[in-house]
Amino acid sequence: MPNLTYIALIPLLPLAGFLLLGIFGRNYFKTTSGIIGTTLLLIATVLAIYTAYGYFFEYGKVAGVYQKLVPLHYTWLEFSKGVSIDMGIILDPISVMMLVVVTFVSLMVHIYSLVYMKGEERFPTYYAFLGLFTFSMLGLVVSSNIFQMYIFWELVGVSSFLLIGYYYDRPSAVAACKKAFIVTRFADAGFLIGILILSFYSGTLDFNTLIQKLTSPDSVELKNAVAASFLGVSALTWGLVLVFIGGAGKSAMFPLHIWLPDAMEGPTPVSALIHAATMVVAGVFLVARLFPVFAISAPEALNLVGYVGAISALIAAVIACTQTDIKRVLAYSTMSQIGFMMFALGVSGHGGENGLGYTASMFHLFTHAMFKALLFLGAGSVIHFIHSNEMKDMGGLRKYLPITHITFLIACLAIAGVPPFAGFFSKEEILLAAYQHNSIIYYVALFTSGLTAFYMFRLYFSIFWNKKADIHGEHHGEGGFALLMPLILLAVGAAAAGFIPFGNFVSSDGTKLESAFHLQFSILPVAIGLIGIFTAMWLYKKKNDKPDKIAASLSGLYKAAYRKFYIDELYTFITKKILFNLIGRPAAWFDKNIVDGLVNATGKATQTISEKIKGMQSGKVQQYAIYFLIGVIALAVLFIYVWK
């Protein structure tokens, strides 16, 4: 194995960018900060691709199995023997794949932002935050220790918070960033408790040791973790479910998804990077990282993952059909696609042919990162051009934005699962895995993929066709090379990534997974996808009143979906009416009257006593001398008569 310590540079370069631009950017790099950040990330991307090449083709494979390598390991904080927070780097197929995805998409976003964010007041700060995010995300994917992952997990949360609230003078952005932070933080509490439970039973925080201890059937730790139970469910399952809650919060799974649509208040390239391609798949990555434990030792927790994923996919797709803000449509579509990845993990087994769902999930993560980042950047170009997020302001833009139009179309075809684009391959694998293991989830997924095709093409036709463009006078065109180059590169990825034989590289147990291609199986999903596309075409290609009529005929359902099934209202009700009134107010009363009362009483007592004895300090020297004399006499009496 060659010396791999250089891998530490991949996360550390963006960190250097963050520190440099964060501290000196405002004063010294007002206009050049974009170039600095992009250059650092370009180096990191090259290193990541070099690492991936080396890992997959040179040293990663031993006897046909991809190994988990730990090229860098440093014990940071040791609690007791074996239980320590370490900083380390783990190389296995998924972390290497994530390194490439994160650096590549981040690089595209960096380049794109050079134009998109040009002239912003806080341009250097923006690049500093992007660097912080990229550092944290890269640190997260290479974490060799579950606590290290938790630290980076919180760091991505913070950088997401900072970037959503980038336009801090808009109240809606401020509200959105607070919401995102609080909701994910709430979920992270589950993650933390999950970590504590898992590490308590396994006696370690190290991923490799933890997985090994909690999966080998004759280990004492596993037996203890399964034997201990709470409310009829084993401690191990509780631990994994809690860890999954953390993942669900970050990945915007139902019912913790409410922050994601609001997070679209951030700058569009940020949405492409954080809320589409990288951070939101951290939950999927977390489940994948602990997948052996889920699959071998706690199948019921894995079932939960599957059902939560399927429900999220369906609900998000239904809501996406009714939204009119293009970024929100994309946000719900992201949530729906992450739902696909989650239930693909949920229906998967561990090892050999059973691990199809795992491979499919990772494959979909990979392709989704490409086409969803592309969709967001395309939407960014449209917004940049038209200065609005609303569909009703758009239409007929294909003449004005030709390259955006083509790349957006490719991305839509990819997400709709039309062969031969990337999404087709990954989605077929997911559906096949679902078909083999759980028929309920399979039918839900089939219906959802039809909906996906429908709402994506609703979006596409509404932006680029529908009515005649309403552009008067001057317009600044499509934007420069820096704006188009990422679109084109990502479009190439979205078109071609599907041909990567993914099963050769990523599988649940590291061995090669033959992904057989079943032609007759693919007919049904593709047909459903095409039906979705043609329905969208029929309804939205020309401006007409059919969509409104349909919406009116389905008024109850449409309204519910338009209002996002009232989940936000439900949360508001629970927090405002129940939590604030029943818990918040009594707690505030207790704090105000009892806690503050005690503190005030102490202060008052001190004040009263001092007031009383203040007269002793009169400034009369002779009076002090008398006190002194009395003290000496008292001591003399004590020494002579009492303590002889």
Place this chain on the structure above:
Amino acid sequence: MMEPGLYHILFISTALFFIGVYGFFTRRNLVTMLMSIELVLNSVNLNFIAFNKYLWPNRLDGVFFTIFIIAIAAAEAATAIAIIINLYRSHRSIDVENAEEMKY
């Protein structure tokens, strides 16, 4: 004529001590107060000398102590007079009651 014994000397030193204490508490003039303190110190000196002479006549510890105390008393007098002079410069008075405002 009776040879003066230890008790006589102790009586004198006790008397001196209490005269000093009384003077310290009753006088208002800082210089007089300083003089009273000297009385107290000298009564202690007398005590040391007397005990040295009558209890351990072949040793000199008490005498040495006395010399120490005299030296320290000199230093103390110098410091105290410096303070008094400064007080006089600022208050035009060496009455101790005029220095009350210095309590803060």
